[in-house]
Amino acid sequence: MWPRTVGRMSVHLESVAFDAAAPARLAAFWAGVLAREARPDARGVLLPGTDTQVGVRFVPSTSPRVGVNRMHLHLTSTDESDFAGTVAKALGLGASHLDVGQLPEEGHVVLADPEGNEFCVIDPGNSFLAGCGLLGEVACDGTRQIGLFWAEVLGWPLVWDENEETAIQAPAGGTKVAWGGPPLAPRFGRNRQHVELVASHDLTGEIARLLAAGATLLGRADAFVELADPDGNAFRLG
Numbered sequence: 001m002w003p004r005t006v007g008r009m010s011v012h013l014e015s016v017a018f019d020a021a022a023p024a025r026l027a028a029f030w031a032g033v034l035a036r037e038a039r040p041d042a043r044g045v046l047l048p049g050t051d052t053q054v055g056v057r058f059v060p061s062t063s064p065r066v067g068v069n070r071m072h073l074h075l076t077s078t079d080e081s082d083f084a085g086t087v088a089k090a091l092g093l094g095a096s097h098l099d100v101g102q103l104p105e106e107g108h109v110v111l112a113d114p115e116g117n118e119f120c121v122i123d124p125g126n127s128f129l130a131g132c133g134l135l136g137e138v139a140c141d142g143t144r145q146i147g148l149f150w151a152e153v154l155g156w157p158l159v160w161d162e163n164e165e166t167a168i169q170a171p172a173g174g175t176k177v178a179w180g181g182p183p184l185a186p187r188f189g190r191n192r193q194h195v196e197l198v199a200s201h202d203l204t205g206e207i208a209r210l211l212a213a214g215a216t217l218l219g220r221a222d223a224f225v226e227l228a229d230p231d232g233n234a235f236r237l238g
Contacts, residue, residue: 010199010200010201010202010205010206011153011154011197011198011199011200011206011210011237012154012197012198012200013054013055013154013170013177013195013196013197014046014049014055014057014196014197014198015046015047015049015054015055015056015057015195015196016054016055016056016057016071016138016193016194016195016196017043017044017056017057017058017059017193017194017195017196017236018056018057018058018059018117018192018193019059019060019061019063019192019193020044020058020059020060020061020115021060021061021062021115022115023044023045023058023059023060024038024040024045024058025114026045026058026113026114026115027044027045027046027047027058029093029094029095029113029114030047030056030058030113031047032089032093033075033086033089033090033093033095034047034056034134034135035134036048036056043057043059043196044057044058044059044060045057045058049135049175050174051170051172051174052133052170052172052173052174052175053133053134053135053174053175054135054138054174054175054177056073056135057196061192063189063190063192065116065192066188066189067185067186067187067188068118068141068185069117069118069192069193070140070141070142070185070187070191070192070193070233071138071139071140071141071191071193072117072118072119072120072138072139073119073120073135073137073138073139074108074119074120074122074129074135074136074137074138074139075119075120075121075122075134075135075136076122076124076126076129076130076132076133076134076135076136077121077122077123077124078124079124080124082124083121083123083124086121086134087109087111087121090111090113090121091111094113094114095111095112095113095114095119096111096112097109097110097111097112098110098111098112098118100118107122107123107125107126108120108121108122108123108126109121120139122136122137128160128176129176131173132169132173132174132175132176133174133175135175136175136176137167137175137176137177137178138175138176138177138178139178139180140177140178140179140180141179141180141184141185142179142180142181142184142229142231142233143164143179143181143182143184143230143231144161144164144165144166144179144181145214145230145231146166146179146229146230146231146233147161147165147166147167147168147178147179148166149213149214149215149229149230150168150177150229151166151168152213153197153209153210153213153215154168154170155171156168156169156170156171156177157169157171159176160176160178163181164181164182165178165179165180165181166178166179166181167179184231187232190234191233191234194233194234194235194236195233195235195236196235196236196238197235197236197237197238198237198238199237199238203225203237203238206237207225207227207237210227210237211227214229214230215227215228215229215230216228218234223238224236224237224238225237225238
């Protein structure tokens with residue numbers, strides 16, 4: 001069943017943002033891995049996306065990491081040579097291998113970036129991410145309700161909805177955003193990753209639409225508002 005939509009879609013997903021002790025350094029690492037330009041701005045450093053690839057931003061933070069991240073990135077590969085090359089490139093730029101209990105037969109490689117953020121390089125036999133581009137997936141901790149919420153908010157089709165797991169994808173294709181369903185990891189304070197949206201017009205109207213879809217208003221600033229999705233994850237709209 002497709003989620004309903006409320007009014008016209010006039011927000012787009014600009015980026016997924018990661019707290020960073022050294023945003024410029026971490027952005028340089030990911031710019032090398034993703035072959036993107038790093039653009040400093042008032043919020044930190046942005047690696048812009050496209051119609052089919054989600055942007056990534058790194059924002060300055062002095063808060064220590066507590067617990068596991070609630071969001072991590074999956075990189076795809078086209079063949080075994082590409083797979084090995086992506087792993088080697090990441091390691092050469094400063095990544096390290098990470099043991100999260102994965103089994104050898106699972107095929108993917110789990111790495112950590114220079115600030116310890118987990119990410120996976122997915123083997124070329126993965127049909128779910130075939131054709132999604134290098135940044136194939138943003139994998140999130142979250143309930144089924146969150147997948148339905150974001151499908152409605154962004155106007156992106158729900159491309160997976162089984163066993164409490166959901167995924168959405170832009171109409172043009174590309175990066176999927178997925179939620180693994182329960183059980184959820186314990187939350188320790190604020191999330192170190194969040195979604196950043198941009199309204200094309202009528203910010204007030206978009207706030208009202210998001211609230212009607214199930215968001216909660218957390219606060220306002222001159223250039224943006226902070227809201228929370230139905231799972232309590234904060235996100236920004238500007």
